[in-house]
Amino acid sequence: MAVVKKVPEKIARQVPFCPGCGHGIVVRLIMECVEELGYNDNVIFGKPVGCASLLDNSLDIDIFTGAHGRNGASLTAIKRLKPDTLVISYQGDGDAYNIGFAETMNAAYRNEKFTVVTINNTNFGMTGGQMAWTTMPGQKTTTSVNGRDVELSGLPIKMPEMIATSFDTAYVARGALFTPAEINKTKGYIKKALQAQSDGIGHSMVEVLSPCPTNWHMSPLEAQERIIKELVPYYPLGELKNKGGK
Ligand SMILES: Cc1ncc(C[n+]2csc(CCOP(=O)(O)OP(=O)(O)O)c2C)c(N)n1
Ligand code: SF4
Numbered sequence: 119m120a121v122v123k124k125v126p127e128k129i130a131r132q133v134p135f136c137p138g139c140g141h142g143i144v145v146r147l148i149m150e151c152v153e154e155l156g157y158n159d160n161v162i163f164g165k166p167v168g169c170a171s172l173l174d175n176s177l178d179i180d181i182f183t184g185a186h187g188r189n190g191a192s193l194t195a196i197k198r199l200k201p202d203t204l205v206i207s208y209q210g211d212g213d214a215y216n217i218g219f220a221e222t223m224n225a226a227y228r229n230e231k232f233t234v235v236t237i238n239n240t241n242f243g244m245t246g247g248q249m250a251w252t253t254m255p256g257q258k259t260t261t262s263v264n265g266r267d268v269e270l271s272g273l274p275i276k277m278p279e280m281i282a283t284s285f286d287t288a289y290v291a292r293g294a295l296f297t298p299a300e301i302n303k304t305k306g307y308i309k310k311a312l313q314a315q316s317d318g319i320g321h322s323m324v325e326v327l328s329p330c331p332t333n334w335h336m337s338p339l340e341a342q343e344r345i346i347k348e349l350v351p352y353y354p355l356g357e358l359k360n361k362g363g364k
């Protein structure tokens with residue numbers, strides 16, 4: 119018999135995202151992991167600028183909102199001042215990779231002992247679907263109306279690969295949201311990343327390939343199929359680094 123897991127207590131109200139959006143799923147996975155790891159009030163959720171900024175009223179935990187892209191710097195300070203607190207930086211791809219590139223890379227470079235979870239939905243979602251560094255070749259966005267031209271703007275960025283191979287980080291993985299099995303694997307990656315932080319091993323990061331049906335102009339089902347057919351072949355799934363070995 120299938121076991122339906124209870125919504126974590128800290129998700130106090132409904133999350134405010136579009137139908138079929140991945141943000142709500144990932145936030146739930148994070149809060150399930152937080153609960154399972156035994157953290158109750160000793161958690162700080164670093165919220166970005168982007169669609170996830172709408173989360174304020176949904177979570178009953180301490181939330182910090184950084185300026186656009188700057189959570190890598192702000193949460194460094196918070197974690198250093200409160201080393202026993204589980205610090206989670208939840209960020210969009212535009213926030214963490216484009217606007218916050220320097221802060222994200224510097225936090226990883228210094229091996230700051232907090233966890234970054236990034237939502238790669240291949241665009242700047244909240245502001246209407248502009249091209250990001252994660253946008254796929256040929257993808258039409260409001261700022262690449264004829265499709266992304268890699269001759270002009272380069273290839274989509276693979277931040278987890280850069281962070282896993284360049285710096286002395288503890289845990290790096292990429293998951294995706296399509297089948298329940300993949301969603302469960304993604305939860306496993308998030309849990310290991312949080313465990314690496316809890317064990318004091320070092321910086322941890324999980325990227326999640328996530329649907330944005332609204333700006334992709336697709337149904338939720340078509341958006342999931344796009345992830346499987348178009349995104350996964352370019353952005354491979356799995357663990358890139360697991361220093362703690364758990
Ligand atoms: C300094 C600054 N520049 C630009 C903006 C406008 N802005 C708000 S949300 C956003 C896009 C965020 O995209 P992403 O991080 O990918 O998150 P998503 O909405 O896709 O989840 C931008 C550019 C801002 N709020 N502050
Ligand atoms: S615009 Fe995209 S990322 Fe933002 S809430 Fe809607 S589906 Fe989600």
Ligand SMILES: [Mg+2]
Pocket residue numbers: 210211212237238239240241242243250
């Ligand atoms: Mg985005």
